[in-house]
Amino acid sequence: MSLFVNVTLNGVANGMVFAAMALALVFIFRATSIVNFAQGAMAMFTTFIAFSLLDRGLGYWEAFAAALAIGLVLGAVVERILIRPLRGKPEINPVIVTIGLLIVLEGMAGSIWGNSARGFPPAFSQTGLKFGHTKVAFSHFDVFILGSVLAIMVATMALFRWTNLGLRMRASAFAPEVARLLGVRVGRILTLGWALAAVAGSLAGLLVAPTSSFSPYYMDLNLVFGFTAAVIGGLESPAGALVGGLITGLCVSYVGGYLGSSLQPLGALALLMVALMARPQGIFARPEARRV
Amino acid sequence: MSETASETAAQRPAWWLRARFPEQPMLRHLSFVVLAGVGFYLLTSALSQYDNFRLGEIALYVTALAGLSVLTGANGQLSLGHGALMAVGAYTTALLMNHSHLNLVVEILAAIGASAVMGIVVGIPATRLKGPYLAGMTLILAVGLPLLADKYSSVFGGDQGLTTTQPSAPGSINPQEWLTWIEIAGALVTMLLLANLLRSRFGRAFRAVRDDEIAASLSGIHVARTKVIAFAVSAGCAGLAGAFLGISTGVVNTGEFPLSLSIGILAGMVLGGAGSLMGMWWGAVALVYLPDWATSISKSFNLGNGVSAYLATIIYGLVLIVVMMLAPSGIQGGLRLGATKLRTLLSGSGGANVTAQFQKPEEPVMATIGSRGTAGGDKREPGPGSERTDS
Numbered sequence: 001m002s003l004f005v006n007v008t009l010n011g012v013a014n015g016m017v018f019a020a021m022a023l024a025l026v027f028i029f030r031a032t033s034i035v036n037f038a039q040g041a042m043a044m045f046t047t048f049i050a051f052s053l054l055d056r057g058l059g060y061w062e063a064f065a066a067a068l069a070i071g072l073v074l075g076a077v078v079e080r081i082l083i084r085p086l087r088g089k090p091e092i093n094p095v096i097v098t099i100g101l102l103i104v105l106e107g108m109a110g111s112i113w114g115n116s117a118r119g120f121p122p123a124f125s126q127t128g129l130k131f132g133h134t135k136v137a138f139s140h141f142d143v144f145i146l147g148s149v150l151a152i153m154v155a156t157m158a159l160f161r162w163t164n165l166g167l168r169m170r171a172s173a174f175a176p177e178v179a180r181l182l183g184v185r186v187g188r189i190l191t192l193g194w195a196l197a198a199v200a201g202s203l204a205g206l207l208v209a210p211t212s213s214f215s216p217y218y219m220d221l222n223l224v225f226g227f228t229a230a231v232i233g234g235l236e237s238p239a240g241a242l243v244g245g246l247i248t249g250l251c252v253s254y255v256g257g258y259l260g261s262s263l264q265p266l267g268a269l270a271l272l273m274v275a276l277m278a279r280p281q282g283i284f285a286r287p288e289a290r291r292v
Numbered sequence: 293m294s295e296t297a298s299e300t301a302a303q304r305p306a307w308w309l310r311a312r313f314p315e316q317p318m319l320r321h322l323s324f325v326v327l328a329g330v331g332f333y334l335l336t337s338a339l340s341q342y343d344n345f346r347l348g349e350i351a352l353y354v355t356a357l358a359g360l361s362v363l364t365g366a367n368g369q370l371s372l373g374h375g376a377l378m379a380v381g382a383y384t385t386a387l388l389m390n391h392s393h394l395n396l397v398v399e400i401l402a403a404i405g406a407s408a409v410m411g412i413v414v415g416i417p418a419t420r421l422k423g424p425y426l427a428g429m430t431l432i433l434a435v436g437l438p439l440l441a442d443k444y445s446s447v448f449g450g451d452q453g454l455t456t457t458q459p460s461a462p463g464s465i466n467p468q469e470w471l472t473w474i475e476i477a478g479a480l481v482t483m484l485l486l487a488n489l490l491r492s493r494f495g496r497a498f499r500a501v502r503d504d505e506i507a508a509s510l511s512g513i514h515v516a517r518t519k520v521i522a523f524a525v526s527a528g529c530a531g532l533a534g535a536f537l538g539i540s541t542g543v544v545n546t547g548e549f550p551l552s553l554s555i556g557i558l559a560g561m562v563l564g565g566a567g568s569l570m571g572m573w574w575g576a577v578a579l580v581y582l583p584d585w586a587t588s589i590s591k592s593f594n595l596g597n598g599v600s601a602y603l604a605t606i607i608y609g610l611v612l613i614v615v616m617m618l619a620p621s622g623i624q625g626g627l628r629l630g631a632t633k634l635r636t637l638l639s640g641s642g643g644a645n646v647t648a649q650f651q652k653p654e655e656p657v658m659a660t661i662g663s664r665g666t667a668g669g670d671k672r673e674p675g676p677g678s679e680r681t682d683s
Contacts, residue, residue, distance in 0.1 A: 033423070034424075035423070035424045035427065035428060037372075037427070037431070082613065082617070085617060086616070086617065089620070090368065091423075091424070092364070092368055092370055092424070093616050093620060094616075095370060095424050095427060096370065096558070096562060096612055096616045097612065097613050097616045097617065099372065099555060099558065099609075099612055100559070100608075100609040100610065100611070100612025100613035100616070101609065101613060102555075102609070103552065103555050103605050103606070103608055103609040103612075104605075104606055104609030104610060104613070105609075106602075106605065107602035107603075107605035107606035107609060108602070108606065110598075110601065110602040110605070111598045111599040111601070111602045111603075111606075112598070114598065115601070220435055220551065221435060223431075224428075224431060224432045224435050224436075227428045227431070227432075228428075228432070231425065231428065235423070260443060262439040262440070262442055262443040263436075263439070263440070263443060264436075264439075265432050265435045265436025265439060266432075266436040266437070266439070266440060268432055268436075269414075269429060269432040269433065269436060272417070272428075272429060272432065273413075273414075273417040273429070276417035276418065276420045276421070276425065277416075277417050277420065280420035280421050281421070
């Protein structure tokens with residue numbers, strides 16, 4: 001029973017990280033119909049920069065903020081230089097470019113920081129909280145993960161629902177031509193979308209680094225789980241990303257707890273296959289109308 | 293038209309400018325293959341043992357790349373898991389070799405079948421929606437499948453892997469040469485079958501689905517089935533390549549099939565020219581020799597050990613980015629363009645028309661990545677993907 005509780009709590013914490021990754025993928029997909037396979041590598045790179053800054057003696061929160069800020073800039077630069085020139089081309093071309101970026105970033109991180117796994121410090125204690133006399137597998141750090149991801153989710157939903165900028169972003173994604181006629185700078189909005197997505201991705205990278213073996217490849221698995229979460233959530237809405245993240249986190253955690261951690265990716269694949277067969281539009285999507 | 297017909301033999305360009313392969317697809321492809329086979333036979337007898345091994349590697353990568361080229365270039369789908377599908381083929385062959393005494397041909401056919409079945413299992417859910425779902429699912433396969441082999445190490449041999457036996461050569465033929473011939477034969481037969489497939493009803497269906505799914509389904513094409521068939525064919529090619537890889541290296545273990553193999557195969561395919569089959573030879577040569585080139589580059593520039601270990605990876609990534617942004621039809625596309633220009637140039641201004649007459653019409657498959665919807669940088673494709681309901 002205690003195994004079940006602990007595995008569930010672990011799944012919730014992991015699910016929050018996957019939700020942040022999924023949010024990053026959703027941000028970009030709803031604006032440009034591209035799945036950014038470099039999202040994990042970009043997060044890995046900014047987290048390694050934070051690691052270097054910590055090594056140089058910078059404070060934890062300064063390094064944390066710096067990683068998010070660098071993520072913002074990196075996202076904008078990638079959109080402007082690599083993705084923008086491919087607008088109007090088949091969607092497969094920019095997707096291939098993001099795969100190229102994925103391994104360029106991993107190769108660069110490997111040549112700068114080496115291949116060996118290191119330890120990234122957590123923001124708060126990682127020992128489990130105590131309820132009475134029983135200790136559960138949910139630490140102060142997990143509370144921080146939960147809080148920060150929920151905060152970014154709420155902020156995103158508020159952005160889309162209540163701000164002028166969010167309205168422009170929705171308009172640019174929904175009908176770029178009409179949005180442009182109405183005076184929305186669609187190109188800038190897309191750049192901003194990539195930048196915000198990279199911030200969400202960087203946050204996921206920072207949150208998951210302390211609990212994983214921190215090497216240039218540590219985000220590969222998180223990208224895979226984030227993709228699963230995003231597809232289950234429908235690749236369209238932040239709420240879908242959150243619920244998809246939780247489902248994926250729980251599923252992956254149960255597979256890891258009861259069957260062994262090496263089966264986790266295939267567990268995610270099985271989950272994804274079931275989800276696509278049962279509800280291909282995602283749990284939150286409304287029926288789609290297509291015009292010929 | 294009438295001009296061309298009335299032209300006398302003296303006005304026509306020299307025979308070597310007019311020489312063409314037969315128009316009939318089967319004959320045309322078969323003559324290519326026979327010519328290439330003879331050429332490779334002569335080449336293998338001239339090469340050293342080690343170079344023959346590398347040539348065999350090139351041939352097996354051509355097999356995998358050609359499958360991916362059909363999937364991506366002709367059908368518009370992306371796979372990040374061809375390394376994992378090669379692993380399926382390699383492990384199938386190795387398991388059959390260790391636990392049964394079947395004919396090599398049967399073992400290889402089983403490897404193709406196993407990979408194709410894997411492709412169908414992953415491909416069916418991926419076709420439920422339009423979008424890069426196959427890419428994501430095959431990415432999971434590439435990450436997850438090697439872990440499976442580690443988990444069940446009693447079956448798959450864990451880190452050590454499984455050993456394979458090289459086929460015994462008949463008579464006094466050098467075993468390495470024999471294996472290289474088998475690999476080249478596999479590559480050539482694969483190319484012949486794929487070339488014919490692309491010219492058939494299936495090939496046209498692949499391209500129709502790639503260009504517009506709704507229009508294709510209105511024309512009576514079963515979109516999902518077509519996509520699954522394309523991926524199964526592609527996966528079967530990867531399985532064949534994997535079987536060859538397992539046989540030629542003598543051992544099958546998880547270290548041979550990392551995610552970087554899958555991405556390297558994608559890079560080789562993009563470099564050669566997505567959709568082209570001949571271009572895959574360039575991609576395969578790059579895949580086999582790039583690690584060596586990267587080592588010598590980093591030595592000559594004194595890049596240090598840290599960089600040199602990753603230089604090949606970085607180059608793969610840069611190839612993917614640069615080719616997609618600047619020359620989406622790859623090396624083969626560039627060569628085709630160059631050849632067309634050269635022919636026009638050689639035959640002079642008067643002959644240009646004649647050349648155009650003799651020229652085979654450009655295969656629509658060949659350079660389509662990137663050529664579709666190029667009008668206006670800001671104009672979005674009015675394809676089915678862009679009409680989405682906001683949520």
